[in-house]
Amino acid sequence: MNSSKPLDSHSAIKQWLSKYGDDMYSWAFYKTSSKETAEDLVQDTMVSAFKSYEKYKPGSNPKTWLYTILNNKIIDYYRASNTQKSVNQTTLQGSYADDDNFDSNGSWNRVQKPLWANTEEHLLDNPLFLKALSGCLDNLPPNWKGVVVGKYFDHKKGSQICKDLGISSSNLWQIAHRAKQQLRTCLNQKWKDN
């Protein structure tokens, strides 16, 4: 890097931030549901872009380049949530021991009132129901959320989600099930038929 290059890259990044910053922030928020995390991800992306500015091909679409970096940062964020110590490790090791949805015989522990039987009206057209589920989604632990985001937001294949998050396919199925079960329980608490 020669001495004039940092200035060039700095003004380029500054320009890109003003041009694409809001879109990147919106995208990161869409993927993480956290303003704080989204801001950190945009910042990390800009810092990476600044540091590896010589890898940017002049004339190519900077937005595409920035989004490639940002998407990798989002994957890293969820992958890291899988290895954090705060995460209950048994969740990831394919053990059923702490799954309190089922008793030792593998039968349902708590039989819940089914959501679908709640009302004659179509739940999917009810904004309050969607709002309740939206809140429940945001409350999932980050390492479960990574699976939900890969599956529903990105429509990725199971094998790709496993690769991104560094988990086995049986972990994937188990986490997806637990997330689903938690959403159902959360909905039963939050959303009651009036």
Add this chain to the structure above:
Amino acid sequence: MNFLMRIVMMSCRQAALLDSKASFSALNPMEAVKLKMHLKVCTSCQDFYKDSALIDEAIEKITQQREKQQMELSDAQRNKILEALK
């Protein structure tokens, strides 16, 4: 019949895991038959299965709504990001 049922039947826990697996990739024929048989006789799993499909659809709707949501970085946030470049 009971003996045969016990071989073919599985627990609700296993059924739930197969339901989850099926949402990512096709079940093998044996798994598919086992899940189908379980769902035929188990009302708790039938309820879960239906709710599961309902939640799937609802999440799709939510993602569509959220994708359109436009956010704005404040000047303070922009400055903080630019500071980090130094």
